[in-house]
Amino acid sequence: MATVMPEAAVFQGLSWNPLTDVQQLFTYPFMVNALAAGTIVAVMAGVTGWFMVLRRQTFAGHTLSVIAFPGAAAASLAGLPLAVGYFGFCGLGALALAGIAGSRRSLSAESAAIGALQALALALGFLFVTLYHGVLNGLDSLLFGTFLGITTQQVVVLLAVAAAAVGLVAIAARPLFFASVDADVARAGGVPVSALGFGFLLVLGLSVAETSQITGALLVFALLVTPAATAHQLTARPALGIALSVALALAVTWLGLALAYFSIYPVGFYITSLSFGLYVLVRLGRALGRRRRATARLALRAA
Amino acid sequence: MTAMATSLRPDTGSRKGAAVTFNGAAVRLRGRTIWSDVSLTVAEAAFVAVLGPNGAGKSTLIKAILGLLPLAAGTASVLGRQPGVAKGRIGYLPQRHGFDSGTRIRGVDLVQLGLDGTRWGIPLPGSPSRKRDAARVAEVIELVGATTYARRPIGELSGGEQQRLLIAQALVRRPRLLLLDEPLDSLDLTNQAAVAGLVRRICEEEQVAVLLVAHDINPIIGYLDRVIYLAGGGAIEGAPEEVITSETLSRLYGAPIEVLHASDSRLVVVGQPEAPFVHGDRHA
Numbered sequence: 001m002a003t004v005m006p007e008a009a010v011f012q013g014l015s016w017n018p019l020t021d022v023q024q025l026f027t028y029p030f031m032v033n034a035l036a037a038g039t040i041v042a043v044m045a046g047v048t049g050w051f052m053v054l055r056r057q058t059f060a061g062h063t064l065s066v067i068a069f070p071g072a073a074a075a076s077l078a079g080l081p082l083a084v085g086y087f088g089f090c091g092l093g094a095l096a097l098a099g100i101a102g103s104r105r106s107l108s109a110e111s112a113a114i115g116a117l118q119a120l121a122l123a124l125g126f127l128f129v130t131l132y133h134g135v136l137n138g139l140d141s142l143l144f145g146t147f148l149g150i151t152t153q154q155v156v157v158l159l160a161v162a163a164a165a166v167g168l169v170a171i172a173a174r175p176l177f178f179a180s181v182d183a184d185v186a187r188a189g190g191v192p193v194s195a196l197g198f199g200f201l202l203v204l205g206l207s208v209a210e211t212s213q214i215t216g217a218l219l220v221f222a223l224l225v226t227p228a229a230t231a232h233q234l235t236a237r238p239a240l241g242i243a244l245s246v247a248l249a250l251a252v253t254w255l256g257l258a259l260a261y262f263s264i265y266p267v268g269f270y271i272t273s274l275s276f277g278l279y280v281l282v283r284l285g286r287a288l289g290r291r292r293r294a295t296a297r298l299a300l301r302a303a
Numbered sequence: 304m305t306a307m308a309t310s311l312r313p314d315t316g317s318r319k320g321a322a323v324t325f326n327g328a329a330v331r332l333r334g335r336t337i338w339s340d341v342s343l344t345v346a347e348a349a350f351v352a353v354l355g356p357n358g359a360g361k362s363t364l365i366k367a368i369l370g371l372l373p374l375a376a377g378t379a380s381v382l383g384r385q386p387g388v389a390k391g392r393i394g395y396l397p398q399r400h401g402f403d404s405g406t407r408i409r410g411v412d413l414v415q416l417g418l419d420g421t422r423w424g425i426p427l428p429g430s431p432s433r434k435r436d437a438a439r440v441a442e443v444i445e446l447v448g449a450t451t452y453a454r455r456p457i458g459e460l461s462g463g464e465q466q467r468l469l470i471a472q473a474l475v476r477r478p479r480l481l482l483l484d485e486p487l488d489s490l491d492l493t494n495q496a497a498v499a500g501l502v503r504r505i506c507e508e509e510q511v512a513v514l515l516v517a518h519d520i521n522p523i524i525g526y527l528d529r530v531i532y533l534a535g536g537g538a539i540e541g542a543p544e545e546v547i548t549s550e551t552l553s554r555l556y557g558a559p560i561e562v563l564h565a566s567d568s569r570l571v572v573v574g575q576p577e578a579p580f581v582h583g584d585r586h587a
């Protein structure tokens with residue numbers, strides 16, 4: 001076999017020559033699929049994550065990601081493709097969350113109900129894994145992600161779902177922004193605030209289902225929240241913020257996949273660490289900037 | 304409690320030129336009648352304060368004008384249409400507690416939302432409509448005097464600065480009617496008078512009728528045309544010096560009320576049946 005393959009196709013490890021290293025990344029079809037899937041997921045997570053952070057719905061987003069885990073476990077148990085479990089459970093989870101939000105109790109009652117749902121989801125996931133008996137091929141990859149074995153068909157499904165979701169967000173961008181920032185005024189102006197909230201939860205459910213397939217259910221936040229939260233720290237301009245959120249998600253995904261390819265550590269670890277590192281850097285930078293401005297003001301006053 | 308509604312001085316404007324007309328109107332919320340038999344007229348380009356104790360239904364009146372709450376009885380006409388029909392020609396600023404310091408939205412984007420926040424799809428950058436929108440946003444921000452801080456995140460601004468930007472947002476579509484629900488709450492006295500002066504100027508320059516819900520008439524009385532006083536399940540409408548009197552308010556409350564003129568020319572209302580209420584007092 002090895003004799004048929006071109007020389008570059010042999011895994012060589014890190015050569016420290018950027019050109020050959022990048023070339024190497026695109027040699028194997030599994031890696032090309034992983035990069036394509038990662039790119040699609042990063043764009044979608046960057047867009048929906050920006051709105052999720054704006055709407056302060058990260059707890060709902062986290063719950064959806066926990067719900068993704070029993071979804072994948074149930075699909076394994078039933079012998080169905082994992083994607084069916086991810087999309088099915090996250091869709092149902094979004095409906096449940098919309099129901100909780102729609103009942104309009106106090107904010108604390110709402111978060112308590114979401115928390116209860118989250119605990120149930122984790123317990124169900126564990127039950128399905130136990131029922132599966134045999135070695136569930138990679139419980140850890142359900143929870144913490146993998147980039148191995150992504151098929152071209154999976155990439156096509158990811159692309160179709162992401163295109164639909166991003167397209168919907170683009171169509172509703174301004175009313176959704178309005179409803180997120182100023183629900184009362186938006187409602188008075190004729191924006192269907194409740195319908196948009198419901199629709200956004202569904203799109204968020206789709207995003208979580210997609211992201212779970214790369215980062216695993218527990219590390220969805222690395223792509224969905226951290227790049228978006230970093231973008232919100234960097235700029236208050238909406239269009240620029242969304243672009244930054246997507247760019248950061250893409251950067252950590254590509255870098256994370258490359259690092260995982262050249263090392264023995266899982267991709268979820270790299271993506272999470274990279275986005276966390278960026279977030280901390282930006283927060284530190286902003287804190288330093290504020291302090292410098294404050295000192296400058298004091299100096300000005302003293303002068 | 305006796306419900307009543309009296310127009311002490313027939314409005315100078317003709318009925319056709321009215322921004323808002325209520326005729327024997329009533330609103331019920333969860334089985335409780337908030338107010339009933341309310342008849343009033345707000346003339347075009349008039350500056351009207353909506354006053355009354357807590358729970359008298361001031362915000363309810365605003366929501367009824369917006370068409371967000373249905374009338375249980377009577378009729379209403381808003382800009383010549385049924386309430387809720389002329390949405391695009393009404394600017395609305397709801398009662399709120401301000402944006403917290405973590406809100407990373409620029410004032411200019413907030414004002415822009417007042418213009419295009421209800422439109423679907425994404426405009427092409429550099430299109431003529433986008434340039435026109437940007438020019439209108441800049442114009443209205445200039446009008447409220449917020450140009451210097453409109454590009455900073457709104458959470459970092461003071462209450463008065465936030466309020467000016469929100470008024471700009473309500474004004475950006477050139478409404479014929481502006482509904483401001485307690486815009487002076489949480490502002491200090493100087494800022495209350497400054498914002499009231501701004502609203503007066505807008506009223507005249509933009510020819511827009513304004514209903515402003517307020518706790519305290521004193522910082523704004525010099526700028527007002529008319530007053531709507533809600534209490535005791537009814538409402539009274541008229542010029543401020545006619546409405547805020549012992550006789551009129553006693554009739555409205557159905558109980559003896561005294562309006563005192565303090566030495567600093569402030570008006571103080573005492574003797575309300577529910578709880579002693581002094582204008583300017585903040586009830587929690």
